[in-house]
Amino acid sequence: MVNQQFNFAVHILTVLAVTRGVVDSQTLARSVNTNPVVVRRLLLALRAAGLIETQAGKNGGAKLARDPRRITLLQIYDAVEPRPVLALNERKAARHCFVSCNIKTVMATVAEGAETAVRKHLRGITLHRLQQKIRRG
Amino acid sequence: MVNQQFNFAVHILTVLAVTRGVVDSQTLARSVNTNPVVVRRLLLALRAAGLIETQAGKNGGAKLARDPRRITLLQIYDAVEPRPVLALNERKAARHCFVSCNIKTVMATVAEGAETAVRKHLRGITLHRLQQKIRRG
């Protein structure tokens, strides 16, 4: 199993969109089938991105900060996804080797292109659209 | 550090393309800065994809099976990348929850679109093109 944060975040926001109100982390965690603390950490990231508002204290929880038509999957992705689509090569080059010394830059360009392609795709999908798809089964 | 297999594989093939001959796993490993066994495992995958040929025994090693103009990054990606661009949600849905029960299918569609976008990008880049870029610094 790999990084599920994006899935979790979209799931959470979809619940908030459907509910149209304040939902607590316990309830969200049950829907996502994970731990409330995991949810709360994601909520912080989503709040920092301006997608939700949270309220502490009794009857507290989270709610959408704007219309689902104005929330794209790209915004969610940017809020929570820590990893690039294609991993960058972090390791030291072998100095004597021509290819080794230059491949990193070249591959960074490739990775950037992949990233751009994915971002473009995600930018075209709104939370509202997701809601609609779910309603239709 | 995350999955480096694609980076490793491209690096290896670039060395083979530049060298235009048989290179052993030891030498490749030094260029990539990893272990020869890791390289050999990748070589098996690349061979299975028809991109290289290997030879056992003394003076053995690997060489390209075809012209670098006819090797795309997508072929390399397919040969070695085990993971989807966006993780699928594997976990059990909460039965009582409408969103939970349907989000999986919807997100699978989203992930598929992202995958397609990346694949299209990679299909447009040949190994030969990479060589050129590296030569130019």
Add this chain to the structure above:
DNA sequence: TTAAGTGTAATAAACACAATTACAGTTTTG
């Protein structure tokens, strides 16, 4: 026949991610 390779299994080490526990701080409500 020997030296220098590959192929491959088995295991260990490193790392990333998710889950859990614990508790201080906040806010509503009776």
Add this chain to the structure above:
DNA sequence: CAAAACTGTAATTGTGTTTATTACACTTAA
């Protein structure tokens, strides 16, 4: 104002994935 019900957050543990390493049987050129 006190209690109940939340969030915010640190610290730790559990789990799975990826990479590295060791070992050795098998292959081939010289």
